Amino acid sequence: MGTDDRRKGLRSAGTYGKIDRDGFIHRSWMKNQGLPDEVFDGRPVIGICNTWSELTPCNTHLRDVAEHVKRGVWEAGGLPLEFPAMSLGETQMRPTAMLFRNLLAMEVEESIRGNPIDGVVLLGGCDKTTPGQLMGAASVDLPTMVISSGPMLNGKFRGRDIGSGTDVWKFSEEVRAGEMSLADFMAAESGMSRSHGTCMTMGTASTMSCLIEAMGLSLPHNGTLPAVDARRFALAHRTGRRMVELVRQDVRLSQIATREAFENAIVMHAAIGGSTNAVVHLLALAGRLGVPLVQSDFDIIGREVPLLVDLMPSGRFLMEDFCYAGGVPAVLKALGGHVRRDAVTVSGHAMGEIADQGECFNAEVIASLDQPVGPSSGVWVLSGNLCPDGAILKPNAASPELLTHTGRAVVFEDIEDYKARIDSPDLEVDATSVMVLKGCGPKGYPGMPEVGNMALPAKLLAKGVRDMVRISDARMSGTAFGTVILHVSPEARAGGPLALVQTGDLIELDGPGRRLELKVSDAELEARRLAAGPPPAAPARGWAKLYVDTVLGADKGADLDFLVGSSGAVVTRESH
Incomplete structure (x- = not known):
């Protein structure tokens, strides 16, 4: 069975290294797959957590990616073992994939902790799969790397x-x-949609893959290589090889995903015009790791970073163009002093070294600090009596003339009310109105769906109106655009002031001043609160009940309250 020295420090040794009845049982069962004796001789066991599913179009090629990871693991002297995880297809899953992000995180956490693996490679890509996998892995804290699905080829x-x-x-x-x-x-x-892969705009999937690269949790170019590009398979191969080295060096996820890493993610988010959904996901991930991060950090840290990448929905190009222009390393180089250069990465190189190696091959796609695509961008975090715990706005996707605006509220009590009345010719609305949607936060829908970018009333579209101020406790797709205020907290269902807004109320948005105010007196709001009826009944059973009973607000990452933090990698009881 080999020497004890090879097994020293390996978590898997407690399962496969025992020369007794328990070791016999564990090894014997694994050998029914054709594994020879020597693979249990102190090799690092690398779990490959795969969210492949034919119900998740973004991830349908991940079985092929997994095979290339395995090649690298074998080559480096490890034992690769692939296992499945719940797959969350954003385009297919109802009522919203976000409802199940925390369920995926629970499954990944327990699968990693409960099985005899020494490190894990996370294969995902669709919007909620990568954040869910990382949240689960963070609560166990083994050596961890990410391989993203990669974007589709450009649509035509x-x-x-x-x-x-x-x-x-x-x-x-x-x-x-x-x-x-x-x-x-x-x-x-x-x-x-012409190939395997995720949205080829700067939606949530592409945003998260780029931010993960900027955090040092993947090898360079993971964020942008197209799903069908052979170089993504080569990247997977190198990831498998590097994963074995990280295990032998005992480099844990928490050693990479530090405060500096999150700051690099926020800087990158501003530079690429990333999805607003990243705010919720990074806050949740930070909560698992115990990294101090609050919603306002996205505004403060990203405030001086201009928009450098000219990609839809904020610009003209697509992810394939971004890849060929130099990808994330080129943006890191362009960011110069904004990058936290000493941050460590899974590659073994500091982030500053990776930035130094970046090259831009198309200045139309990746601009410079001297001649950016747009001004200081990132995410604006608003405060005021309508959002005591904050709200967010993506200014580079908004109409500049609406970033300072006062208008009369047109209120929809829930998404069904919105759908029933939005195209009614009797709807009292004009281009100066502020559309307000309630009941779509984490508890309210439940799951906080991507409905915040409400379609405009048909009668205004017919007059040429293409944008209006829209406010909700919902999210919106990273591929969407408009002057859309999101994640209003506390949400209406949790008793936030949003629940008290009535049609006809004046609402003032001062984007540059980061203020969102409901022009109604405190006395009137209190009277409305006392007159309000009971909230809608909560779900009676299953995951939805657990979710609504325990989910935190969007300003806290919408994780479940009992999942915040770490439970560690130690399992104290033997199964036999």
Whole structure:
């Protein structure tokens, strides 16, 4: 069975290294897969956590990616063992994949802790799979690396590039406004998604893969290589090889995902015009790791970082173009002194070294600090009597003239109310109105769906209106755009002031001043609160009940209250 020295420090040795009845049982069962004696001779066991699923189109190629990770693990003298995890298909799953992010995190946490593995490679890509996997892995804290699905190839329609989500929203509004035929709309469908992979706009999936690279949790170029590019498979191979080295060096996830790493993620988020959903996911991940991070950090740290990447929905290009222009390393180099250079990475090189190696091959796609795509961008974190615990706004996706605005509220009590009335000719709304949607926060929907970028009233679209101020406790897709205020906290269902807004109330947005105010007196709000009826009944059973009973607000990452923090890698009881 080999020497004790090879097993020294390996977590798996407690299972496969025993020369007794228990060791016999564990090894014997594993040998029914054709594994020879020598693979249990002190090799690091690398778990490959795979969210492959045919119900998650973003992740349908991850079985192939896993095979390349295994090659690298074998080559470096490790034992790769692949295991599945719940797959959350953002485009298919109802009521919203976000409802199940924390469930995936629980499954990943228990799968990693309960099984005899020494390190883990996380394979995911669709919006909630990567954050959920990382949250679960963080609560165990083994050596960990990430391989993302990678973006699809550029969409194509009638000789031009089209982008996931972003052009869907645009085309849909054009159809509703009578500017695009339904036949043309349907024709664009087949050219939108042309290969394996995630959205090729800067949606949540691409945002998270780029931020993970900026945090040092993946090898360079993980964020942008297309899903079908052979170089992503080569990256997977190198990841498997490097994973074995990290285990032997005992480099834990918490040693990489430090405060400096989160700051690099926030800087990168501002530079790429990333999805607002990243705010919720990074807050939740920080909570698992015990890293001090609050919502306002996204505004404070990212405030001086201009928009450097010209990608939809904030710009013109797509992820394939971003990759060929130099990807995340090129942005790190362009960011210069904004990068926390001493942050460590899974590659073994400091982030500053990776930035120094970055090269830009297309200055139209990746701009410089001297000539950026847009001004200081990132995320604006608002405060005020309508959002005591904060709200967020993505200024580079908004209309500049609406970032300072006062208007009359048009209130929708829930998403069903919105759908029933939005296109009614009797809806009292004009271009200066502020659309307000309630009941779509973590508890309210439940799950906090991506409905914050409400489609505009048909009668205003017909007049040429293309943006309005919209406010909700919901999220929006990273592929979406508009002057949309999101994550209002506390949410309406939790008793936040949003629940008290009535049609006709004046709402003032002072984006540059980071203020969101409901122009109603405290006395009137208190009277409304006393007159309000009981909240809707909570779910009666299952995961939805557990979720609603324990979920935290968006300003805390919408994790479950009892999952915050770490439970560690130690399992104290033997199964036999």
